[in-house]
Amino acid sequence: xxxxxxxxxxxxxxxxxxxxxxxxxxxxxxxxxxxxxxxxxxxxxxxxxxxxxxxxxxxxxxxxxxxxxxxxxxxxxxxxxxxxxxxxxxxxxxxxxxxxxxxxxxxxxxxxxxxxxxxxxxxxxxxxxxxxxxxxxxxxxxxxxxxxxxxxxxxxxxxxxxxxxxxxxxxxxxxxxxxxxxxxxxxxxxxxxxxxxxxxxxxxxxxxxxxxxxxxxxxxxxxxxxxxxxxxxxxxxxxxxxxxxxxxxxxxxxxxxxxxxxxxxxxxxxxxxxxxxxxxxxxxxxxxxxxxxxxxxxxxxxxxxxxxxxxxxxxxxxxxxxxxxxxxxxxxxxxxxxxxxxxxxxxxxxxxxxxxxxxxxxx
Amino acid sequence: xxxxxxxxxxxxxxxxxxxxxxxxxxxxxxxxxxxxxxxxxxxxxxxxxxxxxxxxxxxxxxxxxxxxxxxxxxxxxxxxxxxxxxxxxxxxxxxxxxxxxxxxxxxxxxxxxxxxxxxxxxxxxxxxxxxxxxxxxxxxxxxxxxxxxxxxxxxxxxxxxxxxxxxxxxxxxxxxxxxxxxxxxxxxxxxxxxxxxxxxxxxxxxxxxxxxxxxxxxxxxxxxxxxxxxxxxxxxxxxxxxxxxxxxxxxxxxxxxxxxxxxxxxxxxxxxxxxxxxxxxxxxxxxxxxxxxxxxxxxxxxxxxxxxxxxxxxxxxxxxxxxxxxxxxxxxxxxxxxxxxxxxxxxxxxxxxxxxxxxxxxx
DNA sequence: CTTGTTTGATATAACGATATACGTTGACCG
DNA sequence: CGGTCAACGTATATCGTTATATCAAACAAG
Numbered sequence: 001x002x003x004x005x006x007x008x009x010x011x012x013x014x015x016x017x018x019x020x021x022x023x024x025x026x027x028x029x030x031x032x033x034x035x036x037x038x039x040x041x042x043x044x045x046x047x048x049x050x051x052x053x054x055x056x057x058x059x060x061x062x063x064x065x066x067x068x069x070x071x072x073x074x075x076x077x078x079x080x081x082x083x084x085x086x087x088x089x090x091x092x093x094x095x096x097x098x099x100x101x102x103x104x105x106x107x108x109x110x111x112x113x114x115x116x117x118x119x120x121x122x123x124x125x126x127x128x129x130x131x132x133x134x135x136x137x138x139x140x141x142x143x144x145x146x147x148x149x150x151x152x153x154x155x156x157x158x159x160x161x162x163x164x165x166x167x168x169x170x171x172x173x174x175x176x177x178x179x180x181x182x183x184x185x186x187x188x189x190x191x192x193x194x195x196x197x198x199x200x201x202x203x204x205x206x207x208x209x210x211x212x213x214x215x216x217x218x219x220x221x222x223x224x225x226x227x228x229x230x231x232x233x234x235x236x237x238x239x240x241x242x243x244x245x246x247x248x249x250x251x252x253x254x255x256x257x258x259x260x261x262x263x264x265x266x267x268x269x270x271x272x273x274x275x276x277x278x279x280x281x282x283x284x285x286x287x288x289x290x291x292x293x294x295x296x297x298x299x300x301x302x303x304x305x306x307x308x309x310x311x312x313x314x315x316x317x318x319x320x321x322x323x324x325x326x327x328x329x330x331x332x333x334x335x336x337x338x339x340x341x342x343x344x345x346x347x348x349x350x351x352x353x354x355x356x357x358x359x360x361x362x363x
Numbered sequence: 364x365x366x367x368x369x370x371x372x373x374x375x376x377x378x379x380x381x382x383x384x385x386x387x388x389x390x391x392x393x394x395x396x397x398x399x400x401x402x403x404x405x406x407x408x409x410x411x412x413x414x415x416x417x418x419x420x421x422x423x424x425x426x427x428x429x430x431x432x433x434x435x436x437x438x439x440x441x442x443x444x445x446x447x448x449x450x451x452x453x454x455x456x457x458x459x460x461x462x463x464x465x466x467x468x469x470x471x472x473x474x475x476x477x478x479x480x481x482x483x484x485x486x487x488x489x490x491x492x493x494x495x496x497x498x499x500x501x502x503x504x505x506x507x508x509x510x511x512x513x514x515x516x517x518x519x520x521x522x523x524x525x526x527x528x529x530x531x532x533x534x535x536x537x538x539x540x541x542x543x544x545x546x547x548x549x550x551x552x553x554x555x556x557x558x559x560x561x562x563x564x565x566x567x568x569x570x571x572x573x574x575x576x577x578x579x580x581x582x583x584x585x586x587x588x589x590x591x592x593x594x595x596x597x598x599x600x601x602x603x604x605x606x607x608x609x610x611x612x613x614x615x616x617x618x619x620x621x622x623x624x625x626x627x628x629x630x631x632x633x634x635x636x637x638x639x640x641x642x643x644x645x646x647x648x649x650x651x652x653x654x655x656x657x658x659x660x661x662x663x664x665x666x667x668x669x670x671x672x673x674x675x676x677x678x679x680x681x682x683x684x685x686x687x688x689x690x691x692x693x694x695x696x697x698x699x700x701x702x703x704x705x706x707x708x709x710x711x712x713x714x715x716x717x718x719x720x721x722x723x724x725x726x
Numbered sequence: 727c728t729t730g731t732t733t734g735a736t737a738t739a740a741c742g743a744t745a746t747a748c749g750t751t752g753a754c755c756g
Numbered sequence: 757c758g759g760t761c762a763a764c765g766t767a768t769a770t771c772g773t774t775a776t777a778t779c780a781a782a783c784a785a786g
Contacts, residue, residue: 008742019766024744031745032764055421055483056742059771064418066461066482074450075443083437087464096482098429099462101450119429119459120418226644252644259648281589281615282645285622371772382736387774394775397734419772422741 007050016044027052058120066096067308068116070126072104077251077280078297082149085301086125093309095122104193106131117144123312125304127151130192145311147304151194152323159307159322161300165198166205168293168328169247172275173206175291175330176245180338181273182212185236185243187253189224196224199249199277218243222253229253233260237272244339245273251280254290269337279331288334295328370413379407390415421483429459430671431479433489435467440614440643441660445512448664449488456672458485467556469494480507486675488667490514493555508674510667514557515686522670522685524663528561529568531656531691532610535638536569538654538693539608543701544636545575548599548606550616552587559587562612562640581606585616592616596623600635607702608636614643617653632700642694651697658691 013023018037025031026041027050044050058064069086071079083099090097098121102109106129113135116124123145128136133153140146140155147159169186176184186203189196200219207214220236222229229248233256236243248254254276258268266272268288276283279294303324376386381400388394389404407413421427432449434442446462453460461484465472469492476498479487486508491499496516503509503518510522532549539547549566552559563582570577583599585592592611596619599606611617617639621631629635631651639646642657666687 009744010742020743021745021767022765025765028744032762034764037764051477051481053422053483053742054481055418055427056771057744058418059416059422059742059773060744062771074437074446075440077438080438080443083462084464087437087462096461096478097463098459099446099450100460101447114414115459118414118417120416255644255648258650262648262650280645281618282643282649285618285625286645287621287625287650373772383773384737384775385735388735391774395734400735416772419741420774422743422771423773423775425741 006053007048008053009050012041012044012048012050015048016040062120064120064122065094066098066119066121067305067312068098068100068112068119068121068124068126070100070102070109070112070116070124070128072102072127074099074101076278078278078295081297082301082304085298085303086305087301088298089302089305089309095309102129104129104190110135113139123147123308125149125308127194128153130194145308147308147311149300149304150198157311159304159311159324161304161307161324161326163295163300163326163328165195165328166202168277168295169199169202170206170209171328171330172247172293173203173210173212175332176247176273176275176336177206177210177212179245179273179336181243181245182339183215183218183241183243183245184212185218185220185246187220187222187229187232187236187246187248187257189222189249189253191221191223193224196249203247222249222256224250224253226252226256229256230260233257234264237261237264237266243272245275245336248274248276251276251278254278254283258286258290268335270340273336273339275330275336283331284333286335290335291333292331293328294331296326300326369416370411371416372413375404375407375411375413378411379403425483427483427485428457429461429482429484430668430675431461431463431475431484431487431489433463433465433472433475433479433487433491435465435490437462437464439641441641441658444660445664445667448661448666449668450664451661452665452668452672456668458672465492467492467553473498476502486510486671488512488671490557491516493557508671510671510674512663512667513561520674522667522674522687524667524670524687524689526658526663526689526691528558528691529565531640531658532562532565533569533572534691534693535610535656536566536573536575538695539610539636539638539699540569540573540575542608542636542699544606544608545702546578546581546604546606546608547575548581548583548609550583550585550592550595550599550609550611550620552585552612552616554584554586556587559612566610585612585619587613587616589615589619592619593623596620597627600624600627600629606635608638608699611637611639614639614641617641617646621649621653631698633703636699636702638693638699646694647696649698653698654696655694656691657694659689663689 009023010020013020016023018041022033022037023041025033026038027045067090069083071083073079087097100112102112109129109132125147126136127149128151137153137155140153140158147161150162152160173184188200191197204214217239220232222232236246246257248257261268261272268274274290276290276292279292283290283292307322372386373383376383379386381404385396385400386404388396389401390408430453432446434446436442450460461479463475465475472492472495488510489499490512491514500516500518503516503521510524513525515523536547551563554560567577580602583595585595599609609620611620624631624635631637637653639653639655642655646653646655670685
């Protein structure tokens with residue numbers, strides 16, 4: 001048995017002694033009907049514990065009351081809080097949320113876009129990868145409601161919710177500069193992603209504003225990945241003239257950098273100051289608490305969802321592009337201090353404890 | 364315009380010069396058809412860039428190829444990894460995943476259960492709250508495919524994927540006992556949740572096996588909440604005779620406890636040993652790295668999904684209850700040491716830095 | 727040359743809800 | 757008392773697929 005048959009509106013109508021259409025009217029609440037039929041339909045529905053078939057309704061209404069969210073990794077703090085915001089807004093409006101992880105894989109991303117359209121999803125929230133910009137733009141132009149996050153696909157109809165990544169890194173650099181740092185390292189993110197490029201750019205802006213020179217050696221690439229960031233941080237601290245402070249471009253890499261510094265006996269903030277992008281829960285209970293660049297991800301999620309629902313539910317012509325920019329703010333904690341006058345070289349020794357590598361237990 | 368009209372199968376058939384049914388056959392790949400019509404249908408579909416309407420298909424097939432996952436909080440590491448496992452398995456089988464956060468609110472949980480059934484979801488994975496056990500059992504009995512996680516609803520048809528919480532805490536206690544600890548505190552979870560009760564119970568089992576007495580004073584309740592756990596930990600360290608080690612029942616509370624200890628100058632592991640349930644990423648880069656009880660959540664997610672899909676796709680009579688139990692394992696890191704012979708009282712002073720409280724910026 | 731069998735194609739009945747077009751009934755007014 | 761207009765119901769088309777029953781043609785066997 002593929003599926004147990006469930007109660008249909010027809011049966012409710014029969015039980016109530018009215019026509020199918022009447023029952024629909026009462027339950028969906030449109031048109032006019034007498035008190036008498038209202039009562040009998042409701043009673044019948046209750047008695048049979050009728051449950052409307054959403055699929056049939058969706059077919060008829062050409063609307064599923066569901067939105068899709070395409071994110072890179074559900075495991076990052078960054079996105080979980082975002083999704084919570086989306087869900088909150090969606091639920092309030094009676095919409096469901098379908099979630100898909102792309103893992104920053106362009107093929108998966110396209111798969112999911114197609115899949116969601118076939119499923120009749122009413123609209124999506126996404127941060128398309130460079131390679132897929134055209135496809136997303138095309139989908140948007142063809143009338144598929146869409147809101148993008150920190151990516152502009154250049155469509156007239158797709159709203160964009162963004163953070164001012166152009167400033168964030170600069171704020172951090174200014175903070176470090178004020179403390180007296182002159183050599184500030186950057187553990188950069190993935191240059192194939194818009195956010196990776198913007199974060200690097202904002203670091204350059206910060207240096208310029210502080211009158212500091214951009215030194216290629218102080219920029220290492222972790223590609224937003226934990227393992228690569230560990231190696232990258234190692235390269236920084238082994239430089240002939242290491243930086244006195246570091247700016248790390250996402251949460252996952254910040255963890256790796258902390259691990260690297262701990263493994264090599266570099267203490268924070270006395271030997272090294274550190275500022276991280278994203279503000280995960282652990283940043284505030286870490287010892288010392290980490291100074292971070294906080295984005296209001298939850299609020300961004302709500303905004304993105306609200307914009308999408310507006311786009312979906314508007315009946316008129318497409319509204320103008322909406323671009324909401326949220327300010328990222330620096331949360332100052334205990335991971336930054338003035339650089340030491342006399343540079344200790346004690347921590348430039350090989351690691352005492354090798355880094356712990358995760359061994360996947362299951363395929 | 365509620366929705367742009369899209370290409371239907373009818374139009375494809377017309378373009379290809381065959382009947383509607385023929386086009387369906389070719390594209391869905393059943394029945395028999397000539398090479399000629401195969402080619403022309405495929406060409407027409409491609410030319411018009413035909414996209415099947417999943418809603419209509421679902422209505423006809425009485426199946427949406429979508430499963431639902433009801434979790435308490437998407438923000439906990441615990442669940443994000445679980446969901447990743449579910450998604451991996453689901454995608455492989457061609458199923459989509461609808462996710463909903465209940466926030467451990469029984470009303471929301473029921474709302475979502477109803478909502479998902481109306482949406483025609485093919486089955487769900489959930490950990491029903493005590494209050495809703497009956498309703499979930501009823502849904503399962505009535506033929507709604509379901510897999511529960513760490514909760515047994517007592518239905519014949521619902522598979523259960525569980526961890527051996529009955530042993531986990533005991534392993535931790537044994538580890539601490541072996542190091543010489545005699546007073547082991549517990550920051551307990553929510554007693555209204557099955558997992559909360561089981562974790563407390565396994566702690567008792569561990570004490571018993573180690574020949575240690577159960578001391579009510581050493582058990583404080585954090586209810587799985589960050590803020591309550593901070594206070595709870597404080598009560599523990601302010602005891603006339605504080606414990607020399609602590610076992611903390613989930614990730615979020617572990618963070619709070621660490622914060623509390625740091626704020627009050629209690630150092631780990633010299634003043635206090637600590638073992639946490641759940642093994643979030645930060646546990647291994649914390650300084651010192653935290654010893655934890657690790658559950659293979661990703662793998663659990665895959666198992667749960669596979670069990671659910673089997674239940675959904677089986678055509679025969681309901682199969683027997685499947686109960687999969689996974690072993691939790693102790694990951695030993697640097698947060699535990701032997702208790703100090705002479706107890707330092709230095710850390711029994713009031714906090715030097717008040718705990719940082721989060722100030723919500725937006726409603 | 728008839729009869730049976732295979733093969734390809736078509737027409738059509740679901741699936742379960744919504745919404746419109748169209749009757750019927752009754753109330754109210756002239 | 758006949759006519760008009762609400763108010764209320766019903767019958768039915770529609771949404772876009774899938775799958776079955778039917779049909780026609782082609783072909784082989786008797």
